[in-house]
Structures are given as structure tokens and as C-alpha cells.
Amino acid sequence: MLNRATTDLRGLGKGWTNIVLSEREQVGCFFMGWVGSVLKKDITDISPLLAIGLSTGLMGSITTFSSWNQSVVSAITHGYVLQGICALFIGTKLAQTSFLDGMQTAKLLKKRAFCNDLPQRSSENKEYKVQCIFILASLLMWIGTAVLSILDVQNPTRKKLWMGCAVGPLGTWMRWFLSHLNGRGITICSRPRFKWFPVGTFLANLVAVIAEAGMALYQCRTPDQSMKLLMESFQLGLPGCMSTVSSMISEMHSLREGSKPWRAHVYLFITIFSAMASSFAIFSTPIWILKTKHG
Secondary structure: OOHHHHHOOOOOOOOOOHHOHHHHHHHHHHHHHHHHHHHHHHHHHHHHHHHHHHHHHHHHOOOHHHHHHHHHHHHHOOOOOOHHHHHHHHHHHHHHHHHHHHHHHHHHHHHHHHOOOOOOOHHHHHHHHHHHHHHHHHHHHHHHHHHHHOOOOOOOHHHHHHHHHHHHHOOOOOOOHHHHHHOOOEEEOOOOEOOOOOOOHHHHHHHHHHHHHHHHHHHHHHHHHHHHHHHHHHHHHHHHHHHHHHHHHHHHHHHHHHOOOOHHHHHHHHHHHHHHHHHHHHHHHHHHHHEEEEE
């Protein structure tokens, strides 16, 4: 989340490379190739919750689909059409390349470094104690950020970070909850179809994109600086942690390795098309209408 806050998505006129794909997205996709693919089974053997925490929790939250999509839409909305289209294609390719590079390095390390040195899964009693300690520490950190978001009024940047960190876990939990829909397919005529389609991840990204677009539009329309700060904080935490690039790329890789690789391209197209269409409808259309009215 700290990395997300340092990226300036408004400097489109100075450098459009900001909207291609930031370093945090590439790093998240790279290490998702580790914990979400090559080493996933090994980590699950140690602790299933650790595997979920590293993949869905950490790597999924480091990468954010909603802010990247919104930056591309903002570029196109303000006239940088070519830059936005190029960023869309280049950013997608960079994410896939980072994921594949992560897989290759993980395979190399697993083969030569520690394939036989991984710890065995601990006893249920010990694992339960570790879970309790982790939950307690997480609650204390969450309470701390919530308190600081109220008390720290001197620095708006710090306040935005505290507020973003306070609502971030909610976005991550919502994405994890929706991930249970993956593999269930879409019910048509009382029969589940398209079970290969990751419905949960798709819905998480789409809902986050809609929320991000709405908040971005509100920021453009309101003169209240305190409300702008509130919206920026919620953008940073809630849709930012709810959406994910790395999980989407990991699912695309799994589909590409299956018997019907074209499904990966269909999944990517539906995700990007739905996200862009929603953002254009919610964010771009009102701005274009206002520009037309005011000449």
C-alpha cells in the first residue's frame, strides 16, 4: 500500500510511462510466480493458511487492477488516447512476462537450493497457536492504523496512508471471499456452465473498478479538500486491495497450460473490456458531457 501511494497517476503530460505498469505490479506478478505457482504446493504442505496469505493476501494486494485501469481510462479521457492504448497492451505483457520470469527463477531455486530443505508441516496445536498470534498482531496493527487515521491531522499524506491501511484489509477479505466462486461456473438454466472461468476474481476486479471510477469522478467534482482526501484514502485501500493483477495473470497461466489455451485470452478480453466499459460509463462520460457543455 505504501508503494501504491508513491505512484503519481496524474503526471500524464510529463511522462505517460506512469500508466504502463508500475514496479509494484511487476514485483507482485514476479513473486506470484513463486508463491502462487511453483512453490504453492510446498508452502501449502507447511501451512495452507500461509499459502493463502502469501498469494491471495500479500501478492494479490501488492498488485492492483483497479488503479491501473483507472489511470489508463484517465489518460484516454484527457486526450492521451495513444498512450492509454499502448499502456494497456504493454502493461498486460509486462505482467505476464514478470510472472513467467518469477516461475523460472523459482524452479531454478527449488531445483538447486532448497528443494529438500523445506520444513515439514507443524502439528495442529502449534499451527493453531501461530494463527492466534498472527490474528492478534494483525488486529493490533489494524487498530493502530485506525487510531492514527483519526489522530494524525498534521500531515495529509500520512493521514491518507493510515486511512488506506485501515480499510485495506476489508478489500483483501472481500476478494478472498469472492475467490470461493472460482470453479463454480455461471448457472444457466439451473446448470453450472463455464466452470473454467474465474468468476470470483473477475467480480472482485470489476466491483473494485466500478468503485474506483466512482470515487475518481467524485474527486473531480467536489471542491471539499477533506472529502477528496477521504476518497483518495478509500481508493488507496478498498478497491486497491480488492482488485488484483497477479492473481489474474496466474489464472491466465493455468488456463493457457490447460487443454484449451484460448480460454486465457477470452478471460483477459472479458476482464479488460468489462473494466474499461464500466470506467468509461461512470468516469469518462460525465467529464466529456461537462466539457461539451462548457465549450
